[in-house]
Every structure is written in C-alpha cells, then in structure tokens.
Amino acid sequence: MAAKNLFLRKPLACVHVVMVLVALIVVDVLVWSDGALAQQGQAGGEVQVVPSPLGSGPEDTTYEIRLAKCRVRWTVARSGVNEGVAQHRTDCLLPLDAQMAVQAKILDVVLVKEPTFRTLFLGRLTPFPELSVRLALEAQRSSGWDTARGQPKPPKTTDRYLLEMLSAGESTVFSEWRRLFEERRLSFAVSGVEEVSIGAAGVLPFFQQLSAQGVSSGDRVPFDGLIWFSASRRK
Numbered sequence: 001m002a003a004k005n006l007f008l009r010k011p012l013a014c015v016h017v018v019m020v021l022v023a024l025i026v027v028d029v030l031v032w033s034d035g036a037l038a039q040q041g042q043a044g045g046e047v048q049v050v051p052s053p054l055g056s057g058p059e060d061t062t063y064e065i066r067l068a069k070c071r072v073r074w075t076v077a078r079s080g081v082n083e084g085v086a087q088h089r090t091d092c093l094l095p096l097d098a099q100m101a102v103q104a105k106i107l108d109v110v111l112v113k114e115p116t117f118r119t120l121f122l123g124r125l126t127p128f129p130e131l132s133v134r135l136a137l138e139a140q141r142s143s144g145w146d147t148a149r150g151q152p153k154p155p156k157t158t159d160r161y162l163l164e165m166l167s168a169g170e171s172t173v174f175s176e177w178r179r180l181f182e183e184r185r186l187s188f189a190v191s192g193v194e195e196v197s198i199g200a201a202g203v204l205p206f207f208q209q210l211s212a213q214g215v216s217s218g219d220r221v222p223f224d225g226l227i228w229f230s231a232s233r234r235k
Contacts, residue, residue, distance in 0.1 A: 045070075045102060047109045053089070057082075061114070063106050069093040072102050076114045084116035088123055096130045100176045111184060119191065122177075122227040133206050134173040136221040137213050138165065140201075150198040150220025159193050162222060166190040177229060185234045192228030199223060 045065045052062040052075050059078040070092035077085050092099050110117050125131045139145045144152050152161035166173055167190045181188040201210050202217025
C-alpha cells in the first residue's frame with residue numbers, strides 16, 4: 001500500500017513542477033510584454049511639463065521629452081525681461097533629423113501653451129556635430145574670413161561677422177531649424193552669436209569631414225558658439 005502511495009505521488013509531483021514552470025513562463029511573458037509596451041511608449045516620446053532647472057525663475061515652465069538615447073528640454077520664461085524666451089537644453093545621441101523630430105513636438109506644445117514665445121536660446125552646437133561641420137565649412141569658404149588668423153577680416157568682430165553670415169538668406173547651417181519654424185508660420189532669424197570657439201581644423205574631431213570638403217588641417221575655423229534664434233508669429 002505504501003508502495004502504491006509512492007507511485008501515485010510521482011505524477012502529482014511532476015504535475016506540480018509543470019505548473020510551476022508554466023507560471024514562471026506566464027510571468028516572464030507578462031514582464032516582457034510590459035517592457036515591450038514601455039519601450040514602445042518611450043519610443044513615441046510625449047511632451048511632459050517637468051520641474052525647471054536650478055536658477056530658473058519661479059514662473060518658468062519646462063517642457064521635456066525623454067527617449068532611450070535622448071532628453072530634450074525647453075524652459076520658457078513667463079515674466080521679466082526674458083518673458084517669451086525659451087532656453088534649450090539637450091542630452092541626445094540621435095542624428096540631426098531624429099533630433100529635429102523631437103524639437104518639433106516640443107515646439108508644437110510651446111506654441112499652444114506659451115503665447116509670448118519669441119526667442120529660442122539654442123545654446124552651444126556641441127549636441128549637433130553636423131551643425132559644427134557646417135559652420136566651419138561656411139566660414140572657411142567665406143571671402144571675409146581669414147583662415148590663417150582664425151578671425152574675420154577687419155573691422156568686424158567675430159561675433160558680428162558670424163551673426164551676419166548666419167543670418168544671410170543663403171546660409172544653410174541652420175536650415176532644419178529654419179524649416180521647423182517656417183512650417184509653423186513663424187519667422188526665423190539667427191539673432192545672437194556669442195563665445196565663439198575657433199580652432200585649427202586638423203585637431204577637430206570631425207576633421208575628416210572637413211578635409212573631404214577641401215579644408216586644410218591648418219585652417220583656423222569657428223566650430224562652436226552660443227546661438228539665439230528669434231521667432232515671431234506670422235498673421
């Protein structure tokens with residue numbers, strides 16, 4: 001009788017093991033599904049209002065998108081002399097086209113929520129290496145830029161010269177930003193250039209791209225700076 005009982009317990013033990021395995025598989029599937037859904041939601045990237053960075057004004061509002069390889073924020077001032085000015089911050093590894101899709105989503109929300117929006121402080125070009133390459137190429141090809149000395153020909157200052165160069169209709173450095181604004185019936189202009197970084201092309205991380213366009217290693221070119229865009233709503 002005891003032997004019979006032992007014989008009956010073996011299938012029951014097997015059934016128990018199978019049930020445990022099935023339960024673990026179900027849990028794994030649910031966890032994977034939740035993760036996949038989370039990744040899908042993350043890939044879409046929705047604009048969120050988040051706490052503003054330290055140093056922001058009490059009424060400033062920050063709009064943010066977070067993705068797997070990208071975080072973009074616009075902090076918009078709502079009072080004082082900077083009312084309507086948005087400060088751009090980014091930590092993004094996406095290529096320029098993909099970054100612009102993220103910027104477009106934030107701009108669309110800002111245009112609805114911030115009726116006084118008039119200026120975007122882009123900040124430095126470091127997050128946009130493509131723009132740094134374009135800036136260096138455009139200056140090197142310009143008749144008013146002295147590549148040996150790394151400055152414009154007198155009497156213009158570097159900031160003034162680059163502002164005029166980038167504001168000209170034929171400049172393509174910020175073509176994606178221009179298109180982004182103008183497609184939303186906003187005027188677009190480069191309204192400020194400061195703290196320009198200049199260096200010998202040969203030591204820049206993208207020299208290979210510059211060299212392919214005819215830039216010599218000893219050519220001193222601008223590749224970074226603080227940039228402002230102005231915008232006004234067209235009627």
